Amino acid sequence: MARRDLEQFKVPGSSNAFYIPNFVSEEEQEYLIRKILESPRHKWKALANRRVFFSGGEVSKNVLIPQAMPSFLTGYPNIIGRLQDTGAFDSSPHCAPNHVILNEYLPGQGIMPHEDGPSYHPVVATISLGSHAVFHYYQYAIESDVSASAGASLQAGRTINPRPVLSVLLEPCSAIVTTSSLYISHLHGIQDIEEDTVSITEDGHAFVAGLESPVANWHMLSPTKAQAMHSGDILRRGTRYSLTCRDVEKVMGGKTFLRQ
């Protein structure tokens, strides 16, 4: 696949988020989901609100203990190589993701606002399969800002401003790349609801019901899907798989460990 210029996929309203629709084809999506479902049951870890499995190894104390990735990531359809071709990992230590967390969400499941933490180089590429998600980026509240703290949740003792700074609609087959400060100093999450309702203003801006923040990548969605959507349309969630691909900076057996 030809090298893609990430700049053309920049999400309006942020210089650190890039949305790539149709990153994989429908056929590739079908194949990936089949391979994911064929993965041995013991590889999955059940969490309170989703199931996960780790590819590329385990991360312990910020260090990756590496293991081979499954061929659906490195062979056909070569997700890792395709991500390298975006240039997103050009300045990461291994110039490619070496760790992939696969998440499975059933309708009604989500992920609380969180940070991905310091084990990783500050770039994450997330591929969505099987269903859409509305993905929000949040900021910590300034403690003196009383109105922002109303209804806010806490992460590691810090208050999160409940109003997202950026919201994007992730279509099945898409990739979103989050970098720099949006990775380092922001949080991200997906609400645990069964459906998302889109409202569209007369001037063509889309909002997700219940949230003040607009869908920042509305004009980047696959034309057929976005054009077919009307105000008040309900997007029912199905089972969604996400492949979250990152580069763990320190790898066991890597240069740092070989040095005597």
Ligand SMILES: O=C(O)CCC(=O)C(=O)O
């Ligand atoms: O499923 C997603 O899109 C996000 C998952 C996530 O944030 C994570 O695995 O850290």
Ligand SMILES: [Fe+2]
């Ligand atoms: Fe995350």
